Amino acid sequence: MVTLKEIAQHCGVSVTTVSNIVNNSPKKVRDETRKKVMEAIEELGYHPNYFAQGLRRQRTQTIGVITEDLAQFTTPEIVEGIMKYCEEKKYRVLLQNLRLYSRWQDKWYNDETLIHSVLDPAMKELVSIKADGLIYIAGHEREIHLFEEKTDMPLVLAYCCSDESMTSVEIDDEEGGYQMVSYILAQGYRKLGVISGRADNIHAKRRLLGCQRALFEAGIPYNPSWVLDANWEPEKAYTMTAKLVNAGVDAIFCMSDWMAGGVYNCIHDMGLEVGKDIAVTGFDNEKVANWYIPKMTSSRLPLLEVGTESARLLFEKIEKQDSDDNGADSDTVKHIKIPCEIKIRESVPKRNE
Amino acid sequence: MVTLKEIAQHCGVSVTTVSNIVNNSPKKVRDETRKKVMEAIEELGYHPNYFAQGLRRQRTQTIGVITEDLAQFTTPEIVEGIMKYCEEKKYRVLLQNLRLYSRWQDKWYNDETLIHSVLDPAMKELVSIKADGLIYIAGHEREIHLFEEKTDMPLVLAYCCSDESMTSVEIDDEEGGYQMVSYILAQGYRKLGVISGRADNIHAKRRLLGCQRALFEAGIPYNPSWVLDANWEPEKAYTMTAKLVNAGVDAIFCMSDWMAGGVYNCIHDMGLEVGKDIAVTGFDNEKVANWYIPKMTSSRLPLLEVGTESARLLFEKIEKQDSDDNGADSDTVKHIKIPCEIKIRESVPKRNE
DNA sequence: TTGTAAGCGTTATCAG
DNA sequence: CTGATAACGCTTACAA
Numbered sequence: 001m002v003t004l005k006e007i008a009q010h011c012g013v014s015v016t017t018v019s020n021i022v023n024n025s026p027k028k029v030r031d032e033t034r035k036k037v038m039e040a041i042e043e044l045g046y047h048p049n050y051f052a053q054g055l056r057r058q059r060t061q062t063i064g065v066i067t068e069d070l071a072q073f074t075t076p077e078i079v080e081g082i083m084k085y086c087e088e089k090k091y092r093v094l095l096q097n098l099r100l101y102s103r104w105q106d107k108w109y110n111d112e113t114l115i116h117s118v119l120d121p122a123m124k125e126l127v128s129i130k131a132d133g134l135i136y137i138a139g140h141e142r143e144i145h146l147f148e149e150k151t152d153m154p155l156v157l158a159y160c161c162s163d164e165s166m167t168s169v170e171i172d173d174e175e176g177g178y179q180m181v182s183y184i185l186a187q188g189y190r191k192l193g194v195i196s197g198r199a200d201n202i203h204a205k206r207r208l209l210g211c212q213r214a215l216f217e218a219g220i221p222y223n224p225s226w227v228l229d230a231n232w233e234p235e236k237a238y239t240m241t242a243k244l245v246n247a248g249v250d251a252i253f254c255m256s257d258w259m260a261g262g263v264y265n266c267i268h269d270m271g272l273e274v275g276k277d278i279a280v281t282g283f284d285n286e287k288v289a290n291w292y293i294p295k296m297t298s299s300r301l302p303l304l305e306v307g308t309e310s311a312r313l314l315f316e317k318i319e320k321q322d323s324d325d326n327g328a329d330s331d332t333v334k335h336i337k338i339p340c341e342i343k344i345r346e347s348v349p350k351r352n353e
Numbered sequence: 354m355v356t357l358k359e360i361a362q363h364c365g366v367s368v369t370t371v372s373n374i375v376n377n378s379p380k381k382v383r384d385e386t387r388k389k390v391m392e393a394i395e396e397l398g399y400h401p402n403y404f405a406q407g408l409r410r411q412r413t414q415t416i417g418v419i420t421e422d423l424a425q426f427t428t429p430e431i432v433e434g435i436m437k438y439c440e441e442k443k444y445r446v447l448l449q450n451l452r453l454y455s456r457w458q459d460k461w462y463n464d465e466t467l468i469h470s471v472l473d474p475a476m477k478e479l480v481s482i483k484a485d486g487l488i489y490i491a492g493h494e495r496e497i498h499l500f501e502e503k504t505d506m507p508l509v510l511a512y513c514c515s516d517e518s519m520t521s522v523e524i525d526d527e528e529g530g531y532q533m534v535s536y537i538l539a540q541g542y543r544k545l546g547v548i549s550g551r552a553d554n555i556h557a558k559r560r561l562l563g564c565q566r567a568l569f570e571a572g573i574p575y576n577p578s579w580v581l582d583a584n585w586e587p588e589k590a591y592t593m594t595a596k597l598v599n600a601g602v603d604a605i606f607c608m609s610d611w612m613a614g615g616v617y618n619c620i621h622d623m624g625l626e627v628g629k630d631i632a633v634t635g636f637d638n639e640k641v642a643n644w645y646i647p648k649m650t651s652s653r654l655p656l657l658e659v660g661t662e663s664a665r666l667l668f669e670k671i672e673k674q675d676s677d678d679n680g681a682d683s684d685t686v687k688h689i690k691i692p693c694e695i696k697i698r699e700s701v702p703k704r705n706e
Numbered sequence: 707t708t709g710t711a712a713g714c715g716t717t718a719t720c721a722g
Numbered sequence: 723c724t725g726a727t728a729a730c731g732c733t734t735a736c737a738a
Contacts, residue, residue: 406717
């Protein structure tokens, strides 16, 4: 590998001069020398040694990203957002994948010691590599307490949150639920059934809250017995749909596009038609939403934005830390929620009545 | 950060001793000293500095992974496979994301200079970080010529291939097509229609080849006019299906699960029933396959395996390189194809006839 | 404007 | 069994 020294020898100058040119330091360099050196660099193909540089400076121009599970459908897009931002900032990304699902399926959900068993080595890794900051991407949104013993490394939580002291970027599920239900009501429906995910799930809870708010604002009483839990499973959603239809709802707000498949099928099997007889909406705006018939109105998760926003906040912290020579802990903690985007299609036609 | 020196001072020994203990070198160390040092390491929380280590050794224990687009549905699982393997080998993974799709949609497909404009900086990066090896993951399978000017870095192509000189791991599309069509024929169907992807697409070509082989082996004449190109688009697949049905086929081999949605819809709209009137199979085994009614037989892409196998081959190369002090270029080039796995469901019932 | 030299934390060589 | 010391490639204060 070509080193500074070799370039220097090649040009008959000192390493210092070459280094100054490479880092275009404020020092004055004769144009002639600069040109000569630049040419040599080009010709010999010099590229700074990352390790020597990292060893010398205290900054590594590298941030760590730890994902709970890269194979979760929400994760790659968040990572993509982060990388996009980092590219502009000329930062490297060291990605760690905890592979929680493939290791333990669902068992890790509430078992933070289990998570720690793989998280701790990953963190050590990042310390040893002196990452300038860390973004932690959860596999599904929830409240975590993994980082109690604060590291000095700037940290941003993506797709999850923690206590007040931790900067986090989440999607605004409540607003998403609110938007969706407001839309359904605006289309003229009045008897709203809800197919929810797991009752203890933060997405489900927040979306339901938004739903209730929309109902309240429209002056429509909230009927809790029309809210059924299908545990994110299409099969269960199928069963629940039958109950809701028999109970007389005219619209169903289903909390995931996949579960909505069960809803569509059930309605079809009952000899009814989605849209004409019963309005249906999903959530997540996955590809399927476009392929149900009629095409289903859904809500896009702003994952890319979660990524870029996390990165933006992280760099804000890193820069803050850099300028705080006094060591003042004037941390800028923020809790950002990014709105979902409703994608209107054909499953909630205007009610003519 | 705790350094070797600090540990040494704490214990009243030299850094050499500590280093020897940390790397459990063959050198003999008195048990007493070892114990003392180990305790200090534990207590002070020592972790070797990645940069100092990397600077000193020539090995970095890091491999680079360059993805054409992480958001491609096939990519994360391959990455996951690689990371799984690397974890066992105690290697780090530096992931680079070219983001080809989000940058240029489809425009980069046959424009390798465009690709080079983002690939080259990424490669430089890996050189500067002295990655021990590189895995390149394509966004869709095809033949690439991106690495003509051989680097000395061990390289494996995943989900794509190149000329003979390059090690690659692909999925065995031909065998996949063969398996699927053999199965359809074994179930008693004789008039096979095919909905293909882009004609110039390597997946499509290979699957079709397998299909033709299966037909030939069964002694059934191949009718090219029953092979229609739907460009991977469900909408087009819908149109094509009508043609095939009108032409009198009794089974449709559709080359992607998403296009199969169009097939299902068309058959339904024509007043027919998938399974009963016409057999249908998809490909890719995406989640949807389970949600069409009747559940669709499809073929699982062995992506995780592509990942682990790529990593395995890469380490084979790395180790080879290490042992080849003589510099002999006794490279082990391999072209691996990993079989798909047919997932039989309900869309191709046994023909009773 | 350019050069000298120290030092970042490690490992390897060689000497005690 | 243990310890000095050089070297890896770079940045930076200071000297010329």
